[in-house]
Amino acid sequence: MNYIDPHIHMISRVTDDYQRMAYSGCVALSEPAFWAGFDRGSAEGFRDYFHHLTEVEPKRAAQFNIRHYSWLCINAKEAENVKLSREVIAVIPEYLQNPNVLGIGEIGLNKNTRNEATVFQEHVDLAMKTNELILIHTPHLEDKYMGTRMIIDMLKNDKRVKPERVLIDHVEEHTVRLALDGGFWCAMTLYPTTKCSPQRAVDILEMVGTDRIMANSAGDWGKSDPLAVPEMIQEMKRRGHSESSIRRIVYENPLTFWRQCARWQDWPGAEKETSRRRGKPLAV
Amino acid sequence: MNPLPAPKALDSFFLEARAKLLDVAAILDRIGRGKDAGGTGDDPRLERIRKALEVLHDQSGGRAERIQQIFSREYDSKWERPQPR
Numbered sequence: 001m002n003y004i005d006p007h008i009h010m011i012s013r014v015t016d017d018y019q020r021m022a023y024s025g026c027v028a029l030s031e032p033a034f035w036a037g038f039d040r041g042s043a044e045g046f047r048d049y050f051h052h053l054t055e056v057e058p059k060r061a062a063q064f065n066i067r068h069y070s071w072l073c074i075n076a077k078e079a080e081n082v083k084l085s086r087e088v089i090a091v092i093p094e095y096l097q098n099p100n101v102l103g104i105g106e107i108g109l110n111k112n113t114r115n116e117a118t119v120f121q122e123h124v125d126l127a128m129k130t131n132e133l134i135l136i137h138t139p140h141l142e143d144k145y146m147g148t149r150m151i152i153d154m155l156k157n158d159k160r161v162k163p164e165r166v167l168i169d170h171v172e173e174h175t176v177r178l179a180l181d182g183g184f185w186c187a188m189t190l191y192p193t194t195k196c197s198p199q200r201a202v203d204i205l206e207m208v209g210t211d212r213i214m215a216n217s218a219g220d221w222g223k224s225d226p227l228a229v230p231e232m233i234q235e236m237k238r239r240g241h242s243e244s245s246i247r248r249i250v251y252e253n254p255l256t257f258w259r260q261c262a263r264w265q266d267w268p269g270a271e272k273e274t275s276r277r278r279g280k281p282l283a284v
Numbered sequence: 285m286n287p288l289p290a291p292k293a294l295d296s297f298f299l300e301a302r303a304k305l306l307d308v309a310a311i312l313d314r315i316g317r318g319k320d321a322g323g324t325g326d327d328p329r330l331e332r333i334r335k336a337l338e339v340l341h342d343q344s345g346g347r348a349e350r351i352q353q354i355f356s357r358e359y360d361s362k363w364e365r366p367q368p369r
Contacts, residue, residue, distance in 0.1 A: 145356035174352035
């Protein structure tokens with residue numbers, strides 16, 4: 001089955017991972033800007049990073065017929081440095097006209113500090129001024145519930161924000177309904193120990209359904225699995241869920257969200273294929 | 285999306301549940317076996333684990349969500365929000 005991984009950090013993966021993802025049916029992915037494992041010293045370092053995201057990785061992915069998209073920002077961890085964050089936010093518009101850029105992300109909170117909230121709001125300001133989609137990182141572990149509530153407070157406080165143009169990522173059992181009830185899209189991250197297992201992700205789908213929700217691996221430089229989405233597909237099959245439900249989660253929902261990007265160009269045949277499959281159950 | 289019938293779910297996941305319970309039991313034994321185990325008695329993380337284990341006894345559902353809440357910091361709705369510009 002073809003699938004999309006809507007959140008994976010390929011900059012920290014080897015080329016063999018692209019190959020294995022292609023073998024497993026991955027046809028597209030999106031890569032949000034994130035923490036490199038160390039705090040960068042200047043906005044110039046982010047220029048190089050944005051060049052890598054918008055020029056280098058799409059070419060590496062294309063060798064395996066995988067479409068590569070990206071999201072730009074300074075991540076929540078480095079956002080504690082407000083001065084650097086403002087310099088990076090000023091650079092972002094230079095890269096927004098790249099056809100593979102989907103919007104602003106992954107912005108959010110890390111330790112739920114005042115500085116992180118300030119920089120989050122300034123990213124939202126930029127997205128509203130430039131009509132961009134937003135991809136949001138929610139904090140890890142004990143900070144997740146509080147951070148998700150704070151993020152939704154800020155989004156609801158900004159009357160310019162259209163929830164259907166925002167995706168709240170890394171939702172789990174205690175935050176998924178906060179995102180969906182607010183009218184936002186959301187994603188579950190299939191990541192060892194600190195986030196959601198493929199089994200729990202399918203439990204969540206059984207509880208909340210298939211509207212405005214997707215799944216990703218968030219594969220990065222930590223111990224993580226770039227084939228986590230196919231593992232979730234297997235779990236859904238194991239429990240007898242229909243091909244159409246699976247396809248909606250791993251292919252149609254990411255595409256539907258991405259298509260709202262003003263620069264979006266549909267793949268040859270993709271729109272026709274998606275609408276045909278929406279109309280009736282699949283026979284794969 | 286309908287969940288599996290309960291007997292089928294039990295068949296499918298019994299061994300997985302057994303293995304994970306053994307893992308938790310072994311982790312608690314490991315902590316208890318270690319040097320200065322007494323010093324961890326009032327560690328709030330162990331208290332949270334004890335509370336989470338109590339949730340497992342409860343038959344009323346939503347256990348995963350309730351355990352997530354036990355391991356979550358409290359949200360204050362009066363926090364000072366930055367304003368849009």
